[in-house]
Amino acid sequence: MFCDRAIELVRELHRAPEGQLLAFNEDGLRQVLEEMKALYEQNQSDVNEAKSGGRSDLIPTIKFRHCSLLRNRRCTVAYLYDRLLRIRALRWEYGSVLPNVLRFHMSAEEVEWFNHYKKSLATYMRSLGGDEGLDITQDMKPPKSLYIEVRCLKDYGEFEVDDGTSVLLKKNSQHFLPRWKCEPLIRQGVLEHVLW
């Protein structure tokens, strides 16, 4: 049946749990585009026949193919747009540098889009005033306390705290550090907030 491949693309998204980015289905997309090309060419010849040969019985078939074409386009654009939304969420989750495993799931054009988005966002944040603007990807939760207990998950090295002293972040070491300094490291997976 027509549009099978397109629906398969949409189902793929539906199957992936909230926010998860699967590998870009290049084959699937290519097949949908090929089907669209074939449908269009068939329609073109039928339209000519219908006009010149007076074959008005072809018209329902032409309409049906046209609907399939519209369906294919809608599913394709939905697939691509939804993936962009998931990629956009990655910027807010992981920061500007994505883990490699996620980058491999993105097509070259998606990586390019991600870079554009990153840049737009950075320009906007910088414009918010002050010296460097305001990084609104920080402070995602209301602050409960100034200092938090954190455990180091991997070796990070020297980490400088506000008043000039520095702390050595070695795997499994625990520290009592200012919350606002730790937030980016917690999101990157270097530190873990220890909750009693």
Next chain:
Amino acid sequence: MTEELGLPGQDSDGGSEEVVLTPAELIERLEQAWMNEKFAPDLLESKPEIVECVMEQLDHMEENLRRAKKGDLKISIHRMEIERIRYVLSSYLRCRLMKIEKFFPHVLEKEKTRHEEEPSRLSPEEFAFAKEYMASIETYLKNVALKHMPPNLQKVDLLRSVPKPDLDSYVFLRVKERQENILVEPETDEQRKISLVTGEWRPYWSVRNPWLCWQSK
């Protein structure tokens, strides 16, 4: 911190002049804008003056902290306050950005078709961001899929494809001062008038015009 901040505002004659606010009043305005933005389904008017003043305020506070004597107990308290204010401001701006991204064709269309006197829903920077966002999505869709499609299908009308904000969703209003005879749904024939009493909470239907939200500011 007893300094006062100048904020462009409107006096009762409708002319603009600087309204002077204490820092506490400024933060109250920020929190108000934040709450309104969070609960409204639509993007509300931008408040660049509040954002600017709050950023200035945060800078002053950071500066004061830097100059303060080390080990002073007040430092923790002030730091906490800076954190809280920064959280509210970031959350407010994030909320706006998310609405802009979610409804981008409609937001840009509204900006394009607004009248001179109508205030803009977007700050200049948000407008630039929205335009770049729309352009990048259009370019991406065109290059990856649309240009490989049959010629009569290559244009996608984003205004029709991207959903609009749901203006029929319910919001709660808190009335700050008494208003009589507010016109509900002025566009329809049935013109309902209601009176809003101070302090009353009311569920609200068909918020066609966000102006009604503002009436209860």
